[in-house]
Amino acid sequence: MANHTEFPVGELLLRTYAKPSDTNANGDIFGGWIMSQMDIAGGMLAIEITGGRAVTIAVDAMKFIKPVKTGDIVCCFGKVTRIGNTSITIRLEVWVKPSLREAPSDKENALYLVTEASYTYVAVDQEGRKRLFPKPAQPAPDRADT
Ligand SMILES: CC(=O)SCCNC(=O)CCNC(=O)[C@H](O)C(C)(C)COP(=O)(O)OP(=O)(O)OC[C@H]1O[C@@H](n2cnc3c(N)ncnc32)[C@H](O)[C@@H]1OP(=O)(O)O
Numbered sequence: 001m002a003n004h005t006e007f008p009v010g011e012l013l014l015r016t017y018a019k020p021s022d023t024n025a026n027g028d029i030f031g032g033w034i035m036s037q038m039d040i041a042g043g044m045l046a047i048e049i050t051g052g053r054a055v056t057i058a059v060d061a062m063k064f065i066k067p068v069k070t071g072d073i074v075c076c077f078g079k080v081t082r083i084g085n086t087s088i089t090i091r092l093e094v095w096v097k098p099s100l101r102e103a104p105s106d107k108e109n110a111l112y113l114v115t116e117a118s119y120t121y122v123a124v125d126q127e128g129r130k131r132l133f134p135k136p137a138q139p140a141p142d143r144a145d146t
Pocket residue numbers: 055056057058083084085086087088120122124128129130
């Protein structure tokens with residue numbers, strides 16, 4: 001997978017927080033909940049870029065790097081890495097800002113990478129059949145990259 005950097009890839013697509021109801025018996029957040037947030041985040045970008053309905057066809061290279069705790073602020077960043085005829089692939093990263101209760105110092109309060117993956121979406125019509133979509137004139141904005 002891509003090299004890890006100090007900064008998130010692409011733009012901020014979704015920001016939420018992890019609730020006690022999203023935890024497993026160890027008190028860590030379920031991987032499935034994180035995958036779901038990533039799917040929602042990438043799906044919104046896919047709809048924007050393909051100009052209509054889009055469905056998830058594949059998830060690749062999913063890696064859970066660090067656990068997420070209850071109260072953590074969960075930020076999904078994404079960047080389009082491939083545009084096909086009917087599909088697009090988006091690299092998604094989840095970065096966490098620890099719960100303020102547990103992060104007394106500035107350093108501990110910094111964002112850190114917890115999960116990464118590539119999600120592929122297919123543009124579909126109202127009947128759920130794949131559809132062609134016009135390719136964007138230029139790559140999607142990459143506001144978080146400097
Ligand atoms: C099961 C669920 O409920 S999952 C949750 C939500 N997702 C869904 O419901 C999607 C269910 N899947 C489907 O309905 C169908 O697979 C469809 C309509 C999305 C696509 O059906 P098909 O016409 O058979 O797709 P096809 O195999 O031709 O692939 C379409 C595009 O996806 C790409 N693709 C297919 N498989 C993969 C894969 N494993 N990884 C990456 N891209 C893939 C193809 O390369 C093609 O892209 P391109 O046109 O840009 O070159």
